Amino acid sequence: MKISLNWIKDYVDLEGIDIKELWYRFTMSAAEVEEVEFVGQDIKNVVVAKVLSVVPHPESKKLKITQVDSGDGIIQIVCGAPNVAEGILVPLVKISGSVNKIPKIGKAKLVGVESFGMLCSASELGISDDHSGLLVLDGDYAPGTDIKSIIDIDDVIIEIDNKSLTNRPDLWGHYGIAREIAAIYGRELKPMNLDSLEGSEEKSKLDITVEDTEKCLRYSGLKIDGVKKLETPLNMKVRLFYCGMRSISPLVDLTNYLMLEMGQPMHAFDSRQVESGIVVRSTKETTSFKTLDGIERKLPEDVLLICTKERPVAIAGIMGGENSEVLEDTTSILLESATFEGASTRKSSTKIGLRTEASARYEKMLDPNMTVQALQRFVKLLRDMQPDIEFASALTDVYCNKLEPIDIEITKSYIDKYIGNTLTAERMVEILRSLEFKVDVEGDTFRVKVPTFRATKDVTMKVDIIEEITRVYGYDNIQPQTLDVALKPLQYNEERLFDHKVKELLSERFGASEVNSYIWYDNNFNSRAGIETKAQVKVLNPQAHDSNTLRDSMVPGMLAFAEKNEKTYDDFSFFEIGSIFNAANSKEKCEQHKNICVLAASKLKSEDELFYDLKGLLSFIAKTVKNIDLDYTVCTKEHNWVHPVKSVDVSCNGKLMGYLSVVHPMIKKNIGKKLNIAVLEINRDVLHNIEQKAIKYKEPSKYPExxxxxxxxxxxxxxxxxxxxxxxxxxxxxxxxxxxxxxxxxxxxxxxxxxxxxxxxxxxxxxxxxxxxxxxxxxxxxxxxxxxxxxxx
The missing domain is CATH 3.30.70.380 (Ferrodoxin-fold anticodon-binding domain)
Known part of the structure; x- marks a missing residue:
């Protein structure tokens, strides 16, 4: 985003401030400045000149010989501009002067005729890309007047990294930048000149209906009549050009100017196109719509539109329609100043493939309380161009979702805890108020009311208040201090240490690979493999219809991993420690605990070998982590993947903790006919809670075993x-x-x-x-x- 320093100076006095140091401090406090460009420095010795006479060049059809009053004499200029005419005032580069891309103007002979200077276009002055003809100056200027005294050519253009402004919608306009600079340097922020809209309250209100109140937070409108043929002020055109926008027409220029100044996008409709009223609604099906750039676009479902009773006239927050643009004969306009929900604007812009300056601002979540102020500012600028405009309606304001300021209570001692006892309470309050926060002080407590232009997505909690104070004060001004913190022994999580020990044994001792699965069943796989489950815990808003049940066993997930690896490996083993969920029925309270599940699969080993491998593995883990022996008894066969014969329940001192089984033949054939599979699943919580048996040591023999x-x-x-x-x-x-x-x-x-x-x-x-x-x-x-x-x- 480009910022004009001349524009900033409208709202804050920068006298005595070093420009380079200013933008360094701005970078350190607010947002990253990528480039600082001094423009207009190459425009020298350019004055206002009056064309006194124009005659054709005898040897050229395109060139003309002019006599101009330069203020200190009549001089001859050979000019090829098509609009050169007697009596107009134009910029003149005198001998030894310079303009954009021409370092020095000298006496020249053009097709045999001497020329003592050059008449300029706006492009040659570097204030526009228009090189179609001379820049004709409107006004009563004396010949010889320095061109820089009437046109703000000298300026400093600052480019700010847009990414650093993502969380700061208030900085997407010059006034917000000026507010930051005023706070950083402790200077006064000048108020913006607004129109009171006096007289509009007597008129009837506009017919505005907002159907989608979730995407449209606020919609303010005002109808103005008596708009005559206008001309955009030259310095307004220059500011627009320096900030990356070209002049289009006076009313469009005004809306763009307001957007760059306040950060609030606006739109001016030709009143004739929206006489039936305004309806703000979302598309319910794919809709064709031609935008202002003349492109026919297919708008998908759920895109917010600005419509009349009959048809759409704009894509809300993105671009207007070709059927509602302001024309040369437009005398009545309907001004729109609205706030649209940021995420929906971003989604719509992405779906359509159209991103504009307006959408870039709306998607940052603008302050809804700015819409009426923007209308007042627009009317003030329009009155400066044409004082006799008339209100054709009352201000109509549909505020769907009112945004209130956020209240945050914080103490000075809390702030000092983070930044040290560096600032006085008075300095903290001064900084916050300079940023337009309202602060009430009661003893050590600050009751802060966050302005709505900072409350949409930026400042919401106490640490944000600390950030505001420290960034304006200057992070580099805070003296580093060693923290005085009491050292306490770390409280270890016994369950996590236990899990780590088991995982270490499974992976390092037995070479099993750890896997991580979702906590819900893949119903498609279970159905395909013939797996039946009795899980009762359902997900109300599942990511997919086939993943709506929380697992009551980890084995089906492990079998899914086995299916994926069956064609690649002849021998493999997996393990996972994860949560399962049990409930007697869908209305009973859910119980959650962790299980240890191990799967061993092989095309080389028999089922019995795999079974005893897992039995030895489990016995070793129980002996290592708890020094206990496990009991293996006839399996209760609760699940249909448990083998009817080759399966056992695992318990300790009569407490059941799980089972060990070869996978049932009907399930196995659906995963891999040649693959033998054995699984064990035990309750991690039961194993962890078993009291560890004391280890008895005896002196080893000095003789070999x-x-x-x-x-x-x-x-x-x-x-x-x-x-x-x-x-x-x-x-x-x-x-x-x-x-x-x-x-x-x-x-x-x-x-x-x-x-x-x-x-x-x-x-x-x-x-x-x-x-x-x-x-x-x-x-x-x-x-x-x-x-x-x-x-x-």
């Missing part, structure tokens, strides 16, 4: 617990412990048998075992196992 692995043939009917009990009953002075290693039930085994491998740890605290000792233990163990019906494989 020996590891012996034996694989026994076991009847399929023998349970794992029975085998463990039988081995545990074997007694030997050198046996220090044993553990299950693996199971095999593939080829090469007798019918009805399975092979189960155990590792025995033997050693002595008194000596190193000899081969005779080891053989004696082995023979004793094998004889014992044979008596129990277990033969060595």
């Amino acid at each position: 020996v590891l012996l692995d034996y694989s026994f043939l076991v009847d399929n009917s023998v349970t794992f617990d029975k085998l463990m009990q039988d081995i545990g009953a074997f007694k030997s002075d050198v046996l220090n412990g044993f553990e299950f290693v693996t199971i095999y039930n593939g080829k090469g085994l007798p019918e009805g048998k399975k092979s189960m491998t155990f590792r025995f740890v033997i050693g002595s605290a008194e000596k190193t075992l000899s081969s005779e000792d080891i053989n004696a233990f082995a023979n004793s163990l094998l004889d014992y196992m044979a008596e129990k019906g277990y033969t060595l494989r």
